[in-house]
Amino acid sequence: MVLLSREDADSARQPICSVPMTSPGLQASPLSASDPHAFVSDIEARLRYCRSRLLAAPDKGIVSISLNTPELMGAGAYAVRKGDFYWSRPAKQELRIGLGQAWSLSAGGQQRLGFLDATLQNLGQRWLIHSPDGLTPGPAVFAGFAFDPSDSMQGPWTGLPNALLRVPEVLLERRGAECRLTFSAPADQQVEPERWSERWLKHVDQLARRILALPATPWQSRPPLSWEYIDQRDSQAQWSQHVGKALEAIAGAGLNKLVLTRRVHIHASRTLELGRILAQLEARNPDCIHFAVPVAHRTLIGATPERLVCVQEGTAVADAIASTEPRDRQLALADSDTTELFDNRKARREHQLVVRAIAEALGPISTELVIPEHPHLMTLPNVHHLWSPIRARLRRGVTLLAAAQRLHPTPAVGGTPRRAAAAWLRAHNEQDRGWYTGALGWLAPQGSGELAVVLRCGLIDEREALLFAGAGIVDGSDALQEYHETQWKLQSMLEAIAHA
Numbered sequence: 466m467v468l469l470s471r472e473d474a475d476s477a478r479q480p481i482c483s484v485p486m487t488s489p490g491l492q493a494s495p496l497s498a499s500d501p502h503a504f505v506s507d508i509e510a511r512l513r514y515c516r517s518r519l520l521a522a523p524d525k526g527i528v529s530i531s532l533n534t535p536e537l538m539g540a541g542a543y544a545v546r547k548g549d550f551y552w553s554r555p556a557k558q559e560l561r562i563g564l565g566q567a568w569s570l571s572a573g574g575q576q577r578l579g580f581l582d583a584t585l586q587n588l589g590q591r592w593l594i595h596s597p598d599g600l601t602p603g604p605a606v607f608a609g610f611a612f613d614p615s616d617s618m619q620g621p622w623t624g625l626p627n628a629l630l631r632v633p634e635v636l637l638e639r640r641g642a643e644c645r646l647t648f649s650a651p652a653d654q655q656v657e658p659e660r661w662s663e664r665w666l667k668h669v670d671q672l673a674r675r676i677l678a679l680p681a682t683p684w685q686s687r688p689p690l691s692w693e694y695i696d697q698r699d700s701q702a703q704w705s706q707h708v709g710k711a712l713e714a715i716a717g718a719g720l721n722k723l724v725l726t727r728r729v730h731i732h733a734s735r736t737l738e739l740g741r742i743l744a745q746l747e748a749r750n751p752d753c754i755h756f757a758v759p760v761a762h763r764t765l766i767g768a769t770p771e772r773l774v775c776v777q778e779g780t781a782v783a784d785a786i787a788s789t790e791p792r793d794r795q796l797a798l799a800d801s802d803t804t805e806l807f808d809n810r811k812a813r814r815e816h817q818l819v820v821r822a823i824a825e826a827l828g829p830i831s832t833e834l835v836i837p838e839h840p841h842l843m844t845l846p847n848v849h850h851l852w853s854p855i856r857a858r859l860r861r862g863v864t865l866l867a868a869a870q871r872l873h874p875t876p877a878v879g880g881t882p883r884r885a886a887a888a889w890l891r892a893h894n895e896q897d898r899g900w901y902t903g904a905l906g907w908l909a910p911q912g913s914g915e916l917a918v919v920l921r922c923g924l925i926d927e928r929e930a931l932l933f934a935g936a937g938i939v940d941g942s943d944a945l946q947e948y949h950e951t952q953w954k955l956q957s958m959l960e961a962i963a964h965a
Contacts, residue, residue, distance in 0.1 A: 501673035504536055508669050512648065512662055515595050526591025526652040527568055527632060529605060533598035534646045537676060540637055542743035542755070544675040547764055550607045550633060551757035552907060555747045558641045561907060563607055564668045565634030567649040571626030575614050581630050582866035582912070589910030593652065600645055603638050604914045607631045608866070609758060609905030612874060612898040613891070621924050621931055622899035624761025630908075634661075635668040689963050690737075695730040695929070701948050707893070708944040714889055715940055722818055723880040723889060726898055726935045727951045733928045733962065739764055741965035742925065749846050750957060754917040756905055760924060765900060767922025768957060770845055773904040774872055775915040776865040781827065783868075784918075785819040785853040786843065787877050787937060788812035789950050811941045816840055816851040818876045818939075822883070823855050826871040833858035847956045864912030869904060877937065878902035878918060901933040921957045932958050 515530045540562065545551045550563035568588075572580045585606065594602050610628035611618065618627055636647040646669065650661040704727060711723040739757060746755050746768040753768040772784045788809070820836060828834055835856040843852035859868065879902070880886025890896060900919050908914035923932035934954040936947040 501670060501677055504673050505666055505670045508532070508534075508646070509662070509666055511597075512665065515597055516658060516662075518597070519593065519595055524591075524652065526593065527588065527649055528652045529592065529594045529602075529647055529649040531594065531596040531598070531600055531602060531645055531647040533600060533644070534637075535644050537637060537646070537672070538639065538642075538644045539679065540639060540644075540672070540676050541679070542747055543679045543740040544672065545740045545743055545757055546675070547739060548759050549757060550631065550759070551743065551755070551766075552607075552905075553743075553747060553755045554753070555751040555755075558639065560637075560639040561604075562637045562672070563631070563633030563635070564637075564672065565664065566631060567634045568632040568651055570630045571628060573614060573616075573627035577610060577614050577628040578866050578870040581608070581628060582864055582870075585630060585866070585908065585910065586864065586912060589912070591652070592910045598645075600643070602647075602909065603640070603645075604907035604909045605632060605636055605647055605649065606908045606910065606914075607633065607905070608908050608914070608916065609900060609919075610873075610903045611900050612878065612902040613887070613896050615891075616896060616899060618899060620897060621763065622760060622897075624763075625758070625765075625900065635665055635672070637672060690965060691734040692731040692930075692962070695732050701945075704948050704951075705944040708938055708942065708947055710893060711889075711938040712940070712942065715938065718885070718889070719882070720885055720889065721881045722815065722876050722937055722939045723886055724876075724878055724902070724935050724937045725947075726895060726901065726933060727948075727955075729932045729934075729955060731930050731932070731962075733930065736928055737925050737930060737962065738965060739766060739925060742766060742961050745961035745965050746957070749961065750921075753845070753921070756917070756919075756922075758900070758905060763924045763926040765919070765922060765924055767919065768961075769917050769920040769922070770843060770850065771877070771918040771920055773875075773906075773916040773918050774865060774868050776859065776863075776868060776913050778913070779859050779861070779863075781831070781857045781859050781863075781865075781868050783823050783827065783855050783857075783872060785816065785823050785840075785855055785875075785877070786850050787816040787819045788851045789936075789953065790849045791847065791949075791953050811939060812851060813840075815937055815939050816853070818881050820853050820855065822876045822881060823872060826875075827855065827857040827868065830860050830863045830868065830871065831857035832860055845957070846960075848953045865908060865914050865916065866912065869916055873904060874902065875918075878920075878935070880937075898933070902935065921954060923958050923962075930958075930962060 553560040608630050632649050638645050648665045714720050750768040753770050755768045758765040771786045774781050774783045837853045840851040840853045843850040903919050904916040906916035923930045934951040936950045
């Protein structure tokens, strides 16, 4: 990554375009609740000052300016609109809202992640970042991909690539008490700086107005929303037939586990508002990762409890999550051999399949692997899961996307053995999941960042929602019990929609 200013052009060891905060035009102004114009004007002055300090970036690269903006600390889910890329984790005070597109790349096929990874690493060498406030650049690239590399992304997923990297024109990022705006544009000789400044400022003005318009208690004055089911293609009877076929394959085809999917299509009694649904999800699931991704005229939103992998400073952490019990059963909130979930042989066996697969995937690319001796209990509003966070010290040069290529799909979302399970799922109409049980997240140009598994989610469109849930089938699974499990998982999205 290129991080140079005029003063340090001859030395790559100097700070990122370091400019003292006492320099003209760099002090932040309070955001006026009655007039966002003052805030936008202040941002315009700071951007103009930063542009005067920038060297020309390498051709076909990216130029970014990152500014400290504590005035926008009030940003949240209610500010999200159709077309935005959103990511948040309330328990850790993390939030990102991406607007517009400065650079984008899509891919498909078995080598999709390798292609995206190589392109991103190359782009990182031609990325000029100017951070006058002394902020360490954070993840600036949105990344996501479908469950199946061969998925043609038709039907409800039309308009979304199989795998995607995207750099927003404007990225609002909040981490704890730190808040910043990062402005990005392609470093092309044909690009006019003034045109990009106009686009940036338009996004900032829209974002500031959204934040100022946020209601203090937005859902208290609204009656609960109701809905009706549009179709019953995934009825209990059809689900039981599907599970029966999976159990037959497990018994006779060398398979240990298959993960099946249910889709529920509903029509709501009023317009579904993205920000309100996301805010409800965050209030009910503060420990989860929340997301929104535009899909043509729809939006993929959800609250997932599962990281695929997080990579920071050469250390990777992956979540092994499997087995489910409803919250109305009083399970202990700590490791225990006496609770029903921990005593359940089927649950422990299903969980161990995921742990073993993650360990086998990370082992060859790691110098150290740490696996918890016993699983923990993950408690969510509607369900409990067995959970083992697995930590690995990666070999030099291994990026997040390289680790994801080896990890995905884990037995928690696909099955095991991986290839045989994938072949069975394709042959039994499980190949068109789109990004459900794929992954999404944010990356830094050098390859670190975090990806979460796309779970507990739905495609939202005006007054319709297509919701997804799944269950892992192993020897001994009961179709009715697994059906109930999918109902528990769907409940998170249904409750958020009802009260939005």
